[in-house]
Amino acid sequence: MAKGFTLWFTGLSASGKSTLAERVRDLLLERGMKVEVLDGDVVRQNLSKGLGFSKEDRDTNIRRIGFVCNLLTRNDVVAIGAAISPYRAIRDENRKLIGRFVEVYCKCDIDTLKNRDPKGLYEKALRGEIENFTGVSDPYEAPEKAEVVVDTANEDIDTSVERIIGTLEQMGYIPAGDGRGYSEDEEESIKERLRDLGYI
Amino acid sequence: MRLLRRQRKRRVCVVGLDGVPFQLLKRLADTAVMPRLSEIIQDGGLRQMRASLPPVSSVSWSCFMTGANPAEHGIFGFTDVAPDSYRLRFPTFADLAAPTFWDKLGESRRRCAVINQPATYPARPIPGALVSGFVALQLGKSVWPKDHLPALQAMGYRIDVDLQQARDNPDLLLADLEATLETRRRAARYFWEREEWDYFQVVVTGTDRLQHFLWNAVDREDDPRHARVMAYYRAIDEFIGEFWDRFRRGQSADREGEGFLLLSDHGFAAVNKEIRLNAWLRENGYLDYQADDPTSVADITPATRAFALDPGRLHLNVKGRFASGCVALSEAPALRAELAARLKEITFEGRPVITHIFEREQIYQGPRTNLAPDLVLLSEPGFDLKGTTKGDEVFVDTHFQGMHTWDDAFVWTHLPIPDSPEISDLAKVILGWMLG
Numbered sequence: 001m002a003k004g005f006t007l008w009f010t011g012l013s014a015s016g017k018s019t020l021a022e023r024v025r026d027l028l029l030e031r032g033m034k035v036e037v038l039d040g041d042v043v044r045q046n047l048s049k050g051l052g053f054s055k056e057d058r059d060t061n062i063r064r065i066g067f068v069c070n071l072l073t074r075n076d077v078v079a080i081g082a083a084i085s086p087y088r089a090i091r092d093e094n095r096k097l098i099g100r101f102v103e104v105y106c107k108c109d110i111d112t113l114k115n116r117d118p119k120g121l122y123e124k125a126l127r128g129e130i131e132n133f134t135g136v137s138d139p140y141e142a143p144e145k146a147e148v149v150v151d152t153a154n155e156d157i158d159t160s161v162e163r164i165i166g167t168l169e170q171m172g173y174i175p176a177g178d179g180r181g182y183s184e185d186e187e188e189s190i191k192e193r194l195r196d197l198g199y200i
Numbered sequence: 201m202r203l204l205r206r207q208r209k210r211r212v213c214v215v216g217l218d219g220v221p222f223q224l225l226k227r228l229a230d231t232a233v234m235p236r237l238s239e240i241i242q243d244g245g246l247r248q249m250r251a252s253l254p255p256v257s258s259v260s261w262s263c264f265m266t267g268a269n270p271a272e273h274g275i276f277g278f279t280d281v282a283p284d285s286y287r288l289r290f291p292t293f294a295d296l297a298a299p300t301f302w303d304k305l306g307e308s309r310r311r312c313a314v315i316n317q318p319a320t321y322p323a324r325p326i327p328g329a330l331v332s333g334f335v336a337l338q339l340g341k342s343v344w345p346k347d348h349l350p351a352l353q354a355m356g357y358r359i360d361v362d363l364q365q366a367r368d369n370p371d372l373l374l375a376d377l378e379a380t381l382e383t384r385r386r387a388a389r390y391f392w393e394r395e396e397w398d399y400f401q402v403v404v405t406g407t408d409r410l411q412h413f414l415w416n417a418v419d420r421e422d423d424p425r426h427a428r429v430m431a432y433y434r435a436i437d438e439f440i441g442e443f444w445d446r447f448r449r450g451q452s453a454d455r456e457g458e459g460f461l462l463l464s465d466h467g468f469a470a471v472n473k474e475i476r477l478n479a480w481l482r483e484n485g486y487l488d489y490q491a492d493d494p495t496s497v498a499d500i501t502p503a504t505r506a507f508a509l510d511p512g513r514l515h516l517n518v519k520g521r522f523a524s525g526c527v528a529l530s531e532a533p534a535l536r537a538e539l540a541a542r543l544k545e546i547t548f549e550g551r552p553v554i555t556h557i558f559e560r561e562q563i564y565q566g567p568r569t570n571l572a573p574d575l576v577l578l579s580e581p582g583f584d585l586k587g588t589t590k591g592d593e594v595f596v597d598t599h600f601q602g603m604h605t606w607d608d609a610f611v612w613t614h615l616p617i618p619d620s621p622e623i624s625d626l627a628k629v630i631l632g633w634m635l636g
Contacts, residue, residue: 107299109307145566145567146567147297147567147568148297149297149298149299151299151303153307154303154306154307154325154327155324155325156325159294159324159325162292162294163294163295163296163297166291166292166294166295167274167295167297169282169289170274170280170289170291170295170568170571171283171568171571172282172283172284172521172522172523175282175284175285182290182292186337187290189337190290190335190337191288191290192364193334193335193337193360193363194278194279194290194335196363196364196366196367197363197409197412198412198474198584198586198598198600199256199278199279199510199511200278200279200288200496200510200587200588
């Protein structure tokens with residue numbers, strides 16, 4: 001079976017995409033997988049250098065990241081894309097191109113984002129100093145069918161990571177078990193309880 | 201102003217009775233076993249409700265708490281099979297892929313107190329407080345926030361009854377059920393007082409346990425344990441009555457009890473035989489094992505074309521979907537149709553026993569449809585579908601007295617619900633009432 005897949009993080013600025021991408025990358029590396037992260041901020045400094053924030057440039061940027069993710073995926077590498085990727089149609093285009101594609105929507109309300117604002121961008125955007133700022137002066141189209149929705153305003157990072165890893169296991173993209181969910185002893189206890197009620 | 205705003209705030213209280221069927225509830229109310237229930241439901245509003253497919257608590261309660269389809273929330277049963285190894289895996293609360301309506305209430309600054317909710321283990325943060333129910337193992341991992349743990353330990357809180365003892369000693373089971381209900385009541389009172397909740401929920405799971413092991417005593421007046429079992433339902437009646445009274449003594453918006461809901465997550469019926477689907481698949485040449493004494497579907501051969509998981513979930517061993525899949529994607533529809541036709545013909549003493557065969561697309565809509573079973577079967581009451589890999593016999597006697605059913609769960613509420621409700625409808629109803 002193919003081993004590569006693309007894990008695509010989408011969400012507003014400061015919603016936790018890069019943090020989660022790094023945490024998931026580390027866990028997958030620990031499991032002996034080949035992993036590459038394509039972070040939107042980093043990509044804009046090289047692969048997409050010179051692109052701006054018009055809709056056309058944003059679409060080009062996301063298509064470029066999708067193109068590289070596809071190359072990595074078909075060579076059995078786990079490609080992690082972490083970019084605002086505001087437009088549903090372009091994300092779906094990448095989904096179609098890559099096939100083995102898992103979308104993670106980092107959901108977070110605007111008040112929480114404004115409070116986080118590590119780069120002071122929301123403050124500037126709200127003052128009108130930044131044009132085309134997603135979520136303030138530019139649209140963000142939330143996914144309708146993301147494989148995982150992580151509520152980064154309300155849940156802690158460990159929970160979000162556990163949920164993403166759980167999804168990858170459930171979808172068969174990574175092996176089940178390996179230290180998450182239940183320990184072996186817990187799994188035995190659960191089997192016993194399910195057996196006691198005739199469920200297995 | 202602040203007081204007025206608080207008085208107008210709509211609250212909801214839900215009492216869940218795991219596995220209590222509509223007909224039984226009605227009978228217990230009509231025959232004065234449950235007089236408080238009778239009083240509460242007398243104005244109407246009691247409906248028969250469809251549970252999830254398959255009708256098991258982990259799926260049904262996940263549909264309740266998310267309002268989502270299993271292909272959206274990702275919980276298809278108590279077990280899943282890992283596509284790379286066919287090993288059984290046991291979904292945790294972290295596997296729930298859709299947000300709960302408690303999360304949505306939290307976004308509107310509403311707080312929830314949820315006690316003994318199945319399929320929420322290990323507990324994770326919710327806006328308020330959560331005590332996980334079945335399959336919760338340790339209390340320490342079942343409580344959020346952890347500050348509540350010492351109080352629960354001090355009151356001797358029990359997550360569940362001793363299931364191993366239940367099979368061998370029905371009298372001990374009854375004593376255990378009563379004691380567990382009492383600790384549930386104490387915990388519910390504690391959270392009622394301690395949490396500033398807008399949404400309160402407590403689930404009684406003892407009803408499901410009782411009905412699995414002692415359905416005959418529930419259903420038949422001539423059973424020697426009938427009186428004691430009815431006393432258990434009377435205790436549940438007092439439990440419901442207590443929270444109904446508490447709710448109506450609450451803020452002004454609660455006084456008519458509009459936001460009060462009673463519900464079950466599936467129905468129940470008497471069981472006579474188990475139908476072991478993997479034995480049937482093997483007998484008919486669709487499945488074989490590499491081991492003499494297989495312990496799970498991890499022991500199937502690569503030539504296996506279909507296998508079953510509990511309770512009536514059939515998966516085709518499709519290439520690309522499973523590591524050793526042997527069924528080409530193009531052949532899958534014909535194989536599925538062939539299986540559906542042959543399964544319909546299974547009979548016991550001349551009577552057909554499979555009542556419904558649902559194809560994947562009829563049940564599942566969402567991003568995880570490709571993980572869903574290809575067929576979901578329902579059986580005639582009395583014949584309990586099983587996904588065990590044990591034994592060669594298709595029809596086997598069982599020590600259980602009760603089995604789950606699909607279309608006779610119940611819901612009672614004065615809130616506007618669809619005429620023919622499904623359990624996944626209720627999240628929207630509750631959110632609609634609370635948030636307007």
